[in-house]
Amino acid sequence: MVKERARILVVGGGYVGMYTALRLQRELKQELRRGDVDITVVTPDPYMTYQPFLPEAAAGSISPRHVVVPLRRVLDQCHVVVGEVTSIDHAVRTAAVTTLATAEEGRTELIGYDELVLAPGSVSRTLPIPGLAEYGIGFKTVEEAIGLRNHVIEQMDIASSTRDPAIRDAALTFVFVGGGYAGVEALAELEDMARYAARYYHNVRPEDMKWILVEASDRILPEVGEEMGRYTVTQLRRRNIQVLLGTRLESCTDRVAVLSDGQRFPTRTLVWTAGVKPHPLLAATDLPLTARGRLKCTAELTVDGAPHAWAAGDAASVPDVTAAEPGTETAPNAQHALRQARVLGSNIAHALRGEPLETYAHQYAGSVASLGLHKGVAQVYGRKLKGYPAWFMHRVYHLSRVPTFNRKARVLAEWILAGLFKREIVSLGSLEHPRAEFELAAGGKPPHSPSGDPKGSS
Secondary structure, eight states, X not given: OOSSOEEEEEEOOSHHHHHHHHHHHHHTHHHHXXXXXXXXXXXXXXXXXXGGGHHHHHHTSSOGGGSEEEHHHHOTTSEEEEEEEEEEETTTTEEEEEEHHHHHHTOOEEEEOSEEEEOXXXXXXOOOOTTHHHHEEOOSSHHHHHHHHHHHHXXXXXXXXXXXXXXXXXXXXXXXXXXXXXXXHHHHHHXXXXXXXXXXXXXXXGGGOEEEXXXXXXOSOGGGOHHHHHHHHHHHHHTTEEEEETOOEEEXXXXXXXXXXXXXXXXXXXXXXXXXXXXXXXXXXXXXXOTTSOEEBOTTSBBTTOTTEEEOGGGEEOBOTTOSSTTOBOOSSHHHHHHHHHHHHHHHHHHHHTOOOOOOOOOOOEEEEEOSTTOEXXXXXXXXXXXXXXXHHHHHHHHHHSSSHHHHHHHHHHHHHHHHSOOOOOOOGGGGXXXXXXXXXXXXXXXXXXXXXXXXXX
């Protein structure tokens, strides 16, 4: 029994935030009904994005609304606050929050808590490369994925309608920086989609397009092992995709990608997926951090030396008790985040009831990656899969992991329909600026014109 009313604040609505709050709803069902516990979730977006499905959403295999999970529906016993936590003073148990309403009023709101769960996730790790901020496109949110899909199709439209060879060449050159999951899967899925779409253009052929993957290290997809990484490079090159290993992006000013090996590629599409870094919020707290800027945690998922503070996922440095070498940390990936969230939610319930805490212990099961329709690589429990079996394993695994039965059914239905009918190749770039047409009709200037948009999208 919880002895007194406990206020639990969950910062973040991603994997860890949503699954922790969901676990708390189940573990503390009686306490929530009696009003002994109050759970507040502060998140910038009112939904959780299932990021492994972003490449398929970009390729049009899955509708974007089925990639996200509405938090208010799933967390019906929690108070969901759409806003940003700007700072945390754990010494006095308060968090400064900015919402849409308080932003208009020019103030912040203080929220008190008894138990804190920090799960803000991570942000894209960028470098001070000239032109990157102006011309780079990220691939971490559903908005970026759909925007990139619209952008790629729009570049094909530009190439099809111009007589200038320089504009056409730049429009059909697509540069992806980063050879991890996000970069490889996004490139492979979009190349597959663009290759299919080219059959509907009278003067654009698949061989006219240049797809370039730039990776600073000597391998890609390290999660699936060295052998599968080499296999992936071979398969991508067979599709006329240039894979440049041991190469860095030096500059991308004036829409020209300059690489460390001296190559220059005029391009209107530069996708940056070269890693992530801890969320800036962590630096605005009084909690202990590691040298890499992540929260120093125990195997019970408590913040080391900070009672009543908990963390998991990308924001946390959690010791791997299953590793042979001491000091090893769990990898900041979705597989660990999902399982850590369940243990974290249970441990908070244990702590409120005065029960012993559980230790997080999970051995890494393996990885799966999609390389386009019916193509993939996987390494699961030491077994290596290639081609169609790996692609099928990728879909089965992620369908089992996407939250809620509603989403599972919708995603499965879309996959079945996609197998029976042709792909959709429509660009809806105007959705990004819905008021542009009205402002033009009203005599104003559209806020974003193609000539003034550095990314080239309408």
